[in-house]
Amino acid sequence: GKPVILLSNSSKKKRGSVGRMLRMGFPQDSFQDLVTSGDLVYEGLLGSEREGLFSNFPGQKVLVFGNGDDDTEYMHKIGSPSRVENANYILARGTFSILTSEDTIAHADTKAMMEAFKDHMTRAKKRNLKMLVSNPDLVRPDGKDSPMPGQLAAYYESIGGDVTYVGKPHKYIYDHAFQVISSEHGINDPSRICAIGDVMYTDILGASNSGIASALILDGVHASDLGIQQT
Numbered sequence: 001g002k003p004v005i006l007l008s009n010s011s012k013k014k015r016g017s018v019g020r021m022l023r024m025g026f027p028q029d030s031f032q033d034l035v036t037s038g039d040l041v042y043e044g045l046l047g048s049e050r051e052g053l054f055s056n057f058p059g060q061k062v063l064v065f066g067n068g069d070d071d072t073e074y075m076h077k078i079g080s081p082s083r084v085e086n087a088n089y090i091l092a093r094g095t096f097s098i099l100t101s102e103d104t105i106a107h108a109d110t111k112a113m114m115e116a117f118k119d120h121m122t123r124a125k126k127r128n129l130k131m132l133v134s135n136p137d138l139v140r141p142d143g144k145d146s147p148m149p150g151q152l153a154a155y156y157e158s159i160g161g162d163v164t165y166v167g168k169p170h171k172y173i174y175d176h177a178f179q180v181i182s183s184e185h186g187i188n189d190p191s192r193i194c195a196i197g198d199v200m201y202t203d204i205l206g207a208s209n210s211g212i213a214s215a216l217i218l219d220g221v222h223a224s225d226l227g228i229q230q231t
Contacts, residue, residue, distance in 0.1 A: 067094025
């Protein structure tokens, strides 16, 4: 069969994402590798000598927009959660909490939480802090279109903030995937690669921008727009 490389906009590291796939019922041999945007960001921020796009995010004090799950463990080796006034940059990996050096801000009410994010972003813009986004998704596929970090990034850009994205549809995650496909499977011809996904503005757009073919799963995020009953 063909090698399958999964690309995920999960803000978590690869290890946890692989475990989740197995718990969902995917056999271990159904995919050859899994690349998460969260893992790429984690590896890029490790150590003091950051390279490439991560060189734009120096320092160890980070205003963290968290996923409310593994934030403390994730940040252990790459930086310390910090207040806006002391932070070197913003890391947007979720929409469930705000981690600072003093406390964790979390609201059960989505509207209240988004207002808290906007308040922190407004203050961060006054200091011209850059934002690094490890999950560019706009909404969560939970049937409620709950906001994801892509919405935080869009707001920060709307007030003049500087945002860097890692994840679909942006270039960095595809370049890494192509390296894996080349080094592990000897495939260097883009015409032999096809991206399959259910989101037009991440999966399909990312494939198009990267010069590879794509196939849209109709029974997915856009099912209601297409008048398709999800099974």
